Amino acid sequence: WFPGLVAAALAAILAALLWALLLPGDTTPQEVAEPEPAPAPTLPAATQAPSYTLITSAPGFELSPTLSPDASMVAYAASLSGRRGTAILVQTTGPSTPRQLTRPGITEADRNPEWSPDGRQIAFIRAGPDERCRIVVMAASGAGARSVGDCERSASQVFAWTPDGHGLLFASARTPEGNTGIRRLDLDSGRWEVLEYTRSPSDIDTLPRVSPDGEWIVFARNAQLGGLWRIPVDGGVAEPLTSGSLEIRGWDWLDAGNVVFAGRAGARGRLYRLELATGVMTDVGIEDAHSPAVSRTARKLAFVQRHPQFGIYAIDRAGGVVPGGGGPADVSTLGETVDRGASAEIPGRPAEQVFASSGRDMLPSIAPDGRQLVFASDRSGSYRLWWGELGSPGSLRLIEGVDPQARRLPEWSPDSRKVMLVGLDPSGQPGVYEVVAASGQVVQLPVPVDEPTQALYLPDPGRVLVGTREADGTRDLVLFERNETADWRELARLPDVAHTRVDATRERILFTRQSGDGLWQAGLDLAPASVGVVEPSLPTRARQRMWDVDREGRIAYIDQGPYCRTRLSYIGDGPLEAPRCLGLGRLPSASGFSIDPSGEVLYLPMAVRDGADIGFLSLPEPLAVQERRATHPHN
Template identity: 45%
Template structure:
């Protein structure tokens, strides 16, 4: 499937306008309401509806007129207008029953009530411009002293750019006033059809079909090593190229079923360490000269979970994140490459703490690492060991990070509402700043030059229904698309009665919960009362009447919500925990299971009696990353944060009943990709070299043969479900690929430029 086109662009009187108390950035499709911390991005069609309403501000615009203007030459249903209006009202912060911005005229259309003002280009540089938003972390950063950094001045380049933007805005304003409303209509139509001009602070340096992943920059930023499948080969290997988009050179040549990944450039730029994984057999840590040559094995690793590591400052060793043992997490360890000897970093860590992605600071004085994902945070300790100190309180799903060259902060990818965005963490100011770049994974920074590389990956997932063949009599199975869209549709959860489907999708521009009666495709609709957090899939009640979702309501309150799909109503449950992540029904309607943060990123499963007010905690179980109910087996199945495998526990969370069901899966990074069928069988969706989505059973001494659902399309990482009669509902990549991006970081005099200033 071709890559979906990006939203179009428009040239109105100005790039921004004021609607009531809100500021609208037209090219970015962002609305900033005064009560929000960051702008809300809307869909191209929603922006089109808004512009039509703005053009007729104060007048009623019929639904037919909106369809004709925004959806020309198509035959959409009226629902598309309802969805666009709903999104606009949410972006403006309009509450139910208070039509301050958009008024519904029954059986006619809509009217924009708020005053409208196009902002001149000179106002685009005013302080009200949100730009990338610094997040005042408050309790999100610990009070840790760092060396002072002098204030920096603006660069002359920024001043010149502002002048150019001012002149450009005046030219656009003059052109608009000269051509009048007819020109506005023509250009709005063009905005609805054409792609936007390229304007981004980075460039892509790879463009081959498929995936380029896991970049590592050489110290001088002249070269980048990354993972890809070379042309006419089947295995992933390490490739090296210059950062000016030259042709790559294949560095490693795995044979058989081996896959190479996780390259890490040595401090002197002469060697690259990486991991070689042979599925189902072994895991090896390897080192090779950056110029090529003989590879050498330096250590073994756990094949069920690839290690995280980086070089020591002297280039003589590698520091590794926590490794899983039978006794729990091992903490940080250093491998001496000359002798092959291991030594532990001396610091205090709990058996349930998982410390990953350790990196030495540019001056070699500190080690920073991420503790306990997926609600992870940054911690630091002296390079020689000592007391670990918490740097942040983000409780975030961190997708790669690196030090900034001056050691004053970090650059990292952060999963937010299903999208990974680039962030900067400034130690001195205690701020986390969203840099406004979407779909950025695993950033890496060159220490000798202010530059960064990263993966830009924006997969689009579709929903599929697959009738599974009898594994004893293999037959052809067909992946039947359902409720198709050009968006990211994930976490399809079928109700226990097999008649309803709930899933998450950003098809309206924001993550939302969607529901449909499977027997009636026209029943598909969005549940508007709650915006979900898509880390965990929705959980159905045993009677198929209710859903549990983690998210926020229209007032911005976060928590666990109980949704009644028949009415669309969502009720916030009084769960007495601070960071709820997932909730699951149990057979007793008076009880509820809640998975929540227990401090320092750890997750704890709690059983609550909700017949009492406030709810009474009945039992706890530590070290749980995901849980599901097995109704048939009258048990709970769960995965752990600290190790691979599947466990079970009784419904009352009795610690004595905990035992391992399967030791070979799920892997810690695929902790949501398993499901319990109505008959109690447990299936796991894994990714292999010859099968991108393979389904196999867990917890059986002699399981039936695995089934390859799709050889090339990967599954979304957020869950799937089984329906009666061996039918699976799964989210597969309709389009997926990744390129390596490269960007210069601001110099000392440019640190206050947009995106880097406080």
């Protein structure tokens, strides 16, 4: 151990070096060998956190920070005691008492504030209980709020001001012909303009922001499993800025050549800096962070820091509730009163937390035999795969040899002997792995795709379904003939597939699409003639993994309702039942859940402890530092 004084000096030196990671580095291209194929997304190794301050600490959630141009003030959306929705609050950028700027109606929520470039106005979204929402602009003091346009709740509601302060940039919108491109709302005329640039109708482009020099618009394409792209400010050819699949959870400009973005690393979100000229990414050192907001003038950064703990609950679908109450879901419309006290009194059978820990337990997959559960957890310090027998806590064991991706549930074979999942190898390349449940033996399967996203067994043991992300960002579902001694042979392919489940009882697959809302079906052979719509509007794209099908053909769907944060509904062409509230005050993980063979028990990850605060830090002055490339892979 070093003496305290030396340790402090070393810590200061390390902090200075870590600050430098946020600044432009040496942009001279480095000499490289013959280029290799595009790699899977590798995020840089974690570094020590820089010094920052949490400037909010109220119970609940403070979200979507936006800084005034001089960074003296921060506005954000916050949950309030006694209501489900959020309102816009403002405070100084120090630990201080906030002031409430907006007062939405009982079934409304005010979200996503954005400070104007001149600091005089704040724009935000006011969402009601239906599919419509309004775009509102008010003075920074909260006075003079006025509606400047309508928006769709099915589309991303995150937007940005144009540099002249006369317009707002919005994400793609869904139309009968497909998704539009990025849209610009002119605040003087109220007219919408759709930018013309290269894109596919299935692409969803979100989080657009104009560069500080006014030349480019950078945006996230297919943000849940995509990356950052850019186009000239008036449209044109779109070009990727990142390779492979990244889950983008917000970003902002540091300067004309660098951005800071939030990306998933295992079960946690972290902040990274991306140098646009080279594509080099460096870790900022802040864990559990998303939604960064920058004041370039004052060189300040605000962000959301969320510390959730998720547990897996076994919930009886007919009468189970998680601790905190539950019961029939409130499906009231705008303007109706809600008796929240009566709802909290409704009894139910308490749900059981399975293999409880102090970590984040996610991606539960129950075996067809109803006895075995595999899931992902960071309870050991890193995000790993675990197996256990229900009712036997001592059976729980870590599965060595596979690094699970934090996006897809592992899939069981029909005989409950094996598990298939997408994981990462030591170099960060994704692959399809098979685990023998009894022994924990792990084998990487020779699937001939560059970037698998999901893998599923079929009733025919000689066939396997594999989801893929193609080089252009599109996502397909491929049917392979499995061969133990030779290359796998592709038999069929479906385009525009986001998430898939096998409905063996009806000899079909069910899937959501990357390009929009709804549920689709196809035969087990993926024949084009078998493709059809099961449910036109659900699941929503934001909840494309929050559904499953049981042996009776019931399609369970988890979403939210007024005063119910976790609501169970049944959708599609299977048996339908009235919605139920599984948890009045608990949020589920959006990564998915599974249903046991009887169809009577759901294994659902839900927040044991949750909340979010706003962090704030000063950015360093520009320094000439040498960049280092990422060497350690993360999900």
